[in-house]
Each structure stands twice: as C-alpha cells, then as structure tokens.
Amino acid sequence: MADFLLPAAFEEYSDARKAGFLKVKAAKEQGRKVAGCFCSFTPLEILDAAGLLTVSLCGMSPETIPAAETELPRNLCPLIKSSYGFYLTDKCPYTYFADVIVGETTCDGKKKMYELLGRGKNTYVLHLPQGRDVPYAREMWTEELRRFVRYLEETFSVQITDEKLREAIKQRNALRAARCRLMELLREDDLPISGTELYTFLDGIGFNFDIDDAIAKTLALADDLSAQKSQKVTPGGKRVLVTGCPIGGVFQKVVGAVERAGGNVVCFENCSGIKPSRCMVDEQAADPIQAIADAYLDIGCAVMTPDSKRFETLPALMKEFRADGVLDVALQACHTYLIEGRSIRDICKEQGVPYMALETDYATADAGQIDTRIAAFMETLGE
Amino acid sequence: MKYAIGIDIGSTCAKAAVLDENKTVVFRLVQPTGWSSVDTAESLRKALCVAGFDPADHPVVATGYGRIAVPYAKKAITEITCHARGACRLFGLEDLTVIDIGGQDTKIIAVKDGLVQDFLMNDKCSAGTGRFLEVMANTLALRPGELCDLARLGGNTSISSMCTVFAESEVISLIGRGEKRENIAFAVVDSVVQKVVSQAGKLAEATGAVCLTGGLCQCDYVREALEKALGRTVTTCADGRFAGAVGAALSGLKL
Ligand code: SF4
Ligand code: SF4
Numbered sequence: 001m002a003d004f005l006l007p008a009a010f011e012e013y014s015d016a017r018k019a020g021f022l023k024v025k026a027a028k029e030q031g032r033k034v035a036g037c038f039c040s041f042t043p044l045e046i047l048d049a050a051g052l053l054t055v056s057l058c059g060m061s062p063e064t065i066p067a068a069e070t071e072l073p074r075n076l077c078p079l080i081k082s083s084y085g086f087y088l089t090d091k092c093p094y095t096y097f098a099d100v101i102v103g104e105t106t107c108d109g110k111k112k113m114y115e116l117l118g119r120g121k122n123t124y125v126l127h128l129p130q131g132r133d134v135p136y137a138r139e140m141w142t143e144e145l146r147r148f149v150r151y152l153e154e155t156f157s158v159q160i161t162d163e164k165l166r167e168a169i170k171q172r173n174a175l176r177a178a179r180c181r182l183m184e185l186l187r188e189d190d191l192p193i194s195g196t197e198l199y200t201f202l203d204g205i206g207f208n209f210d211i212d213d214a215i216a217k218t219l220a221l222a223d224d225l226s227a228q229k230s231q232k233v234t235p236g237g238k239r240v241l242v243t244g245c246p247i248g249g250v251f252q253k254v255v256g257a258v259e260r261a262g263g264n265v266v267c268f269e270n271c272s273g274i275k276p277s278r279c280m281v282d283e284q285a286a287d288p289i290q291a292i293a294d295a296y297l298d299i300g301c302a303v304m305t306p307d308s309k310r311f312e313t314l315p316a317l318m319k320e321f322r323a324d325g326v327l328d329v330a331l332q333a334c335h336t337y338l339i340e341g342r343s344i345r346d347i348c349k350e351q352g353v354p355y356m357a358l359e360t361d362y363a364t365a366d367a368g369q370i371d372t373r374i375a376a377f378m379e380t381l382g383e
Numbered sequence: 384m385k386y387a388i389g390i391d392i393g394s395t396c397a398k399a400a401v402l403d404e405n406k407t408v409v410f411r412l413v414q415p416t417g418w419s420s421v422d423t424a425e426s427l428r429k430a431l432c433v434a435g436f437d438p439a440d441h442p443v444v445a446t447g448y449g450r451i452a453v454p455y456a457k458k459a460i461t462e463i464t465c466h467a468r469g470a471c472r473l474f475g476l477e478d479l480t481v482i483d484i485g486g487q488d489t490k491i492i493a494v495k496d497g498l499v500q501d502f503l504m505n506d507k508c509s510a511g512t513g514r515f516l517e518v519m520a521n522t523l524a525l526r527p528g529e530l531c532d533l534a535r536l537g538g539n540t541s542i543s544s545m546c547t548v549f550a551e552s553e554v555i556s557l558i559g560r561g562e563k564r565e566n567i568a569f570a571v572v573d574s575v576v577q578k579v580v581s582q583a584g585k586l587a588e589a590t591g592a593v594c595l596t597g598g599l600c601q602c603d604y605v606r607e608a609l610e611k612a613l614g615r616t617v618t619t620c621a622d623g624r625f626a627g628a629v630g631a632a633l634s635g636l637k638l
Contacts, residue, residue, distance in 0.1 A: 354501075368448060369488070373504055376463030380499040 004028050004097065007090035020207075021093035027053060027209065028097055033156055036098035038083065039106055040276035040299050041128055043145055043292050047102070048168035049160045050152040053209050055094040057101065059083035060248035062362035064091060071116065077334045078249055078361040080109045087117055095121070100155065104128045106303040107336050124151060131305045132297045142293040149289065165288040169281045171211050178218035179277040185225055186266040187321055192225040194232040195242075195255050195265025203248060203272060234262045238381040241323035243269040243314060243344065245331045249362040254329055257374035263381070267321040269314060270329075275299060278313075302336035311343065315351050325354045325381045327374070332361035354381060386441045387638070389631030390427060390456060391465065392416060392449030395486030395513065396598060397423045400628035401436050402636060406472060410434050411625050420449030428455060442638040444631040448487075457638055462627050463502050467494045469630030470594050473620050478591035482579060482609070482617070483626065484599040486513045491583050494591070503586050510545040511578030513598050518547055519571040522554050523564060530568045531602035537569030545578065575599075576608045583613065595619040596626040 004025050010018065024034060035047045036057040047054045064085025065078060071088070072081055086092035095101070101123045103114035117123050127144050129137035149160050179202060185192050193201075201221060208214040229235075240263050247254060247270060255265050269275060279298050285291035300310030318326065326348050330337040341357045348355035356377045360366055385404040391397065393416060401410035412430055416423050424445075428438050438455040445456035446465040453459070462483075470481045471494060481492040489511050492502040509515050513527070520530040540562060544550040557567050593615050599605050600623035610617040622629065 369504065372448065372461050372463070376461040376499070376502060379461055379464040380502075 007096060009090065013091070017091065017093070021096070023209075024055075024093045024097040033099040034094065034097050036094050036101045038102070038110065039104050040271045040301070041104045041106065041126070041296055042102050043126075043148070043296055045165055045168040045172050045281065045288075045292050046145060046149060046152065046160065048172065048211075049164035050149075050156060050158050052099070052152070052156070055098075055209075056206055057083055057086070057092065057095050057098070058246060058248065059086050059092070060251075060362075062249070062364075064089050065362065072113070075333050077107075077109050077245075077331045079246060079331055080113050082249065082362060084113050084116065087121065098122075100124055100152075102126065106301070107334070109333075122155075124148070128303070129297070130303075131308075133306065133308060138293065138297060141297050142290050145289050145293050162288055165292070166283065169283055169288060169291065171215075173280050173283060175211055175215050175218070176277045176280060178215045178222070180274070182218055182222045182225075183267070183274055183277070185222060190229045190235075191233040191264055191266065192228040193230050194259060195240075195268070196251075196259060197230070197232060199247075199251060199255060199265075199268065199272060232259075233264055234259070238263045238324040238378060239266045239322055240264065240378075241267045241269060241318055241321055241326050242273075242329060243310075243326060244329040244341075245334050245337050246271045247329055248272060250329065250331070250360050253360060253364070253367050253370050254327070254358065254374070257371045258327070258378065260371070261375040261378040263325075263378045265327075267317055267323065269310075269317055271301075274317065275301075275313075302334075302340040307340060307343075310340075311347060314344065314347055318348075318351055318353055323353055325356070325377060327377070328355065328357045330357065330359050332359055385636070386436060387632045387635030388431060388436060388438055388441050388443045389465070389469075389628040389633070389635060390424065390443060390445045390447075390450075390453050391462065391625070391627035391631060392420050392423055392445065392447040392452065393462075393486055393627070394448055394488070396624070397427055397447070397449070398625050398628040399427050399431060400622075400625045400632050401431070401434075401441075402629065402632040404636065406633065406636070408622060408625070408629060410436060411622065411628070413624065416449065420452035421454075423449065424453040424455070442635040444635040444638070446627050446631040458634065460631060460634055463490060463492055463504075464499060465627045465630030465634070466490060466596060467492050467499045467502075467630065468497070468633050469626035469628070470494070470596055471497050472629055472633060473596075473622050473626055474592070474594045474618065476592055476594070480583070480586075480591055480593045481626070482583065482593060482595050483597040484511075484513055484575070484579065484595070484605070485597045486517075488512055489579055489582065489597075491579070491586050493586055501586055503582050505578075505582065509547050510550075511575050511582065515547050515550070516571060516575055516599065518551060519554055519567075522551055523558070523567060523571075525564075525568070527599075528602060531572060531599075531604045533565045534568040534572040534608075535565075535604045537563065537565030537567070540566040540570040542570045542574045545574075550574065572605060572608055576605070576612050579609065580612045593617045594623075596623040598624050600624060 035052040059082025068081040068085030103125045279295045281295040282291040399412040443456045445453035450459040477497045483490040493500040520527045600619040
C-alpha cells in the first residue's frame, strides 16, 4: 500500500477539513486516482470510465484569497482566486491529493490560472469551442474528448472502453435525472423545500464519491418531500429565479437575503442547479464519445459566444417555475456574465418579468447593501 | 387627526418626518447619525415626543440603512421604495426618475405610475456619493456647501480616479501644483456628476422628470451640473432630503 503524506499544517485544520483529507487519503490508499474539476463542461463520464474519482475544486471561501493575491491580480473573479489560494495553501484535500486537474478553455481568468496550477500540479486543459453554433464546434469538441481519452489511458494505464463509457453515461444520467426531479419539486405552489435547503443538499451531495449512493439519497429526499410543505418557506412569497455565475461563495448573502425579505428562490439557473443537470447524454448512441460531446456542448454558459443555449433556456425556465422575478448574480470581475447581463435583462423585459443584476464577491463588506438591494427588489415585486 | 411618522436612518444623517392624514408634512427633523443607529433612533424618539408626536401614539415606519435599528417602528421598508413614494408626493408626480445622492450611496430610481420600475445603487465604493464630496472638501479645507458654490467659478480641471483614496491624492497633487481652488472644486463636483450620469445611463427605464433628492440637493450648482450633463431638466425641492422619511410616513398612514 502506498503511503500518502498529509499537509504539514494538517493538525491545525478544522475537523471537517481533516475528515475531508482523511476520506481522500483512504481512497488513494485503496489505489483510487482522483481528478479535480472546475467546470460543468468537464466530461465526467470519461473520468468515471477511466476509474477516476471526480471532485469539484471550485473555491467558495474567502479564506484563501489573500494567499492567492500574492500571485494573482486582485481584480479577478473570487472563484478563481479562492481556488488558486486553496492550491497554494494546501488547505483543500481534493486539490492536494488530485492526481490530475482537469480544466477547460472557458474564461480567460481560469485558462491562465490553469497555466499556473500546471507548474505545481498535473493539469490537463481541454480546448472548448467558443460557441456551439459554428459548424465545426461539435467535431472539434469530440476530437478534444478523444484526445483526453488517449491522455487518460496513457497516464493512468487504463482502458476506456465503449462499454465502460455506456455504463458511466447511464449512471450520470440517473444522477442528473434525480437532481432534476428534486429541483422540479419547486415548480409547485406549496414549496416542499426552501431554496437554501435545496442548494445546500445539492452542493453536499456533489462531494459524495459513491455515485449510486448520491442517486439513492437524492431520490429518497425527493420521495420524502413530495406532497409536503416546508416550514422554512414564506407561504405565497414571491418566486425568484437565480441565474448567472456559480454562487457557492455568495450563497448566504444572496439567497439568504431573498428569503429574509420574504421571497423564495425556486430555480437556480446556474452550475450548481439546473444548468448542467438537464444535459442528458444519449444512452443509445453508437459512438458514446460523440454523445458525451453533444450533451456537454449544450450547456448554456456565458463563456460561449453567442450563449444561445442560455438565451433559449431562460424564458422557458421562467415559465416552468413561474418566476415573479429574476436575479442575475455575477461574481466580481466576471466579464462574461457581467456583459451578458445586458442581454439577459432584455430577455426578461420581453417576458415582462422584473430583473435585477448583482455583482458581488466573497467578502462580507457589501452584505448590508446586498440585503437592501434584494429587499428593495422584492418590494418592487409587490407584497 | 391621524398622523404617521417616517424615520430614515441614513449613513450620515437621520431624518424624521411626520405626515397628517392629508399627506402634508407637519414636522421634520434631521440629525447626524453618529456611531450607533440605535442611539440615533432613541434621540429621534425623544425629539418627536417633545414636538408632540410620541411614536407610541402613531404608526412608525423606518427606512434607510439603519431601518432595523428602530425598535419602535411597526415596519421596515427599504429606502428605494420609500424614496420613490416620498419623491412622488414631494414633487407631485407619478412618473419620474429620482436621483438621490446620499452620504454613502447614490440611488437612481425609475418610477412609473407611482411604482418602482427599476433602480440602481452604486457598488461598494463611494465614488459619486456625498461622502466623496465631503472627503475632497475636507482636503480643500472647505465645507461641502462651500465647495459646491466655489465649483461654479471654476473649470478646465478634472480628476480621473474614481476611487476616493486615489482621487484624494490627485486633489493633493493639484493643490501642490498650485491649481486654483475653484478649479479643483469644479473637478470634484464634475467627478460626482459624471459618475451619477454614467449610472443613470445604465437604467433604461429612467424616463420622466428627473428629481434630485438627498443631502446634496440643496447645492444648486450640483443640480445645474447634473442638468447640463444629462441634457434634461433636473428639479429639486426644499424637502428633498426628507424624501425617504416622507415615503416611510406615507406607508405608515396605510398601517
Ligand atoms: S459558469 Fe460556465 S465556466 Fe463556470 S463552471 Fe459553469 S459552465 Fe463552467
Ligand atoms: S465566475 Fe466568471 S470569471 Fe469566475 S470562473 Fe466562472 S466564468 Fe470565470
């Protein structure tokens, strides 16, 4: 059995963090390899088929930002800074123990951060097309995935067979379907779960290495909740759809403020919510890699130009979840989402649904102001 | 006669307004906010009692950033909604754009048929706020009102930094270079105005008459400069700084 060393400062870590380290260490001692991912575009089925454990490395805490700012510009998205800071400080068990970090050419900040990460960690960057509408985008992305398959096969001495891929596709589809089922409970008038509770659950389950267990737990919760009313939800509160950047690091500030103002978040049109979960991979396709490429290319993210998928999905989601208002949350200095906000605003206007944009970071300095802005927005939606 | 009290605890000043059932302002009061919103709320309470409007006897609505620190308020409503309501009342309009240059934030609110359509508040930084002007006035050894009056006489100078800290060093270096005080004052007001105008541009619904409220609405030069930069008439009124408190009191009348 190989010996895996813990970081030097391990003893100073909190219990939760220690537990995280020990969990990954145990998996590694059993011979498992770990892939750290950053984005919804990461083709998880391929990593599953290669036998790697996958885990998100997106930094959601302000804790490591000062460390990151010793190397990165300050005026940068907090998600990128936080993630890089976790790498620099060895405080994230998953980054620390990752055998490979998988990135994509999404936004400029991440692309360049991967270059720096690559100096200390084994990092592989998938070249994502800049849009899904150009005719060769699909072909290019499929080729990229094939190149990735070859890389994994060589690096980890494994064979990624079509059979293994099909199995992984089935399993991931089942997880996506379970997540969707849970999220769709919030279409109801009487919400069985609050936005905060839903988000917290989905976020936590993402760190479950056992995918079948994650599916079972998600379905069990959905079963439990059907035909229930949550105590934590304001009855008849205005229904808010949250769109934009990943919000793990600003969640309390934003979703908490909506709920404090008597509203309910009913849909998360972002990477922690419905966005990646509705991209099902064709299980019958003759070429599984092609099928994976097709499904992932269909994720509506602002790094795409034009982001036609998001523009199509958003009005449909607003109707499906009967949104009274749309809150567009962008992380500070995230150019792609901040600029795209202009188009999102127009879409909401066309739909006659009030819209508000927020730009914020992981610091708490603007919490009071965000509270006021959200409360004012809720007041404009009516009592 | 029924009365209602509106309390607006802003970052620099706390305002109280009392309305009678005809929606007429019968009493107004302004105090510096000081360190503690709770203490400020208490001192307003005492002053209201002395004036014969004991908050215990009338519905009270609180607004402003200290709105949750008013224990005797029946309800807290954000300053956006209150400013919009108050401005409609004070200016006698239903469709208007409210520009409120406050101590630490500037709000632009588009109102149609008396309802908030859209609004913007400046981000974390104090560019384009009363605070920015105050800091620069201090550097020039002037009072904010004096700075505004002087600005009218100046011209041809600009400050490029939006950040208060950097802008202050710019002002200091302008002083060092022997730039005339009125020109520097002009540049300071111009900076605030430009920031407000660029924010207003982001608000597509900002139509209707432009009404200026908040502490700076008494500086006529600020109003004029805004008018010039926006290319639209900007009006203000004597009770402009009480817009938030008046709006809160209006909501109180409905309680
Ligand atoms: S928002 Fe876009 S770039 Fe960010 S994680 Fe999601 S898909 Fe990836
Ligand atoms: S939030 Fe924006 S800037 Fe940050 S990583 Fe995602 S796309 Fe890039």
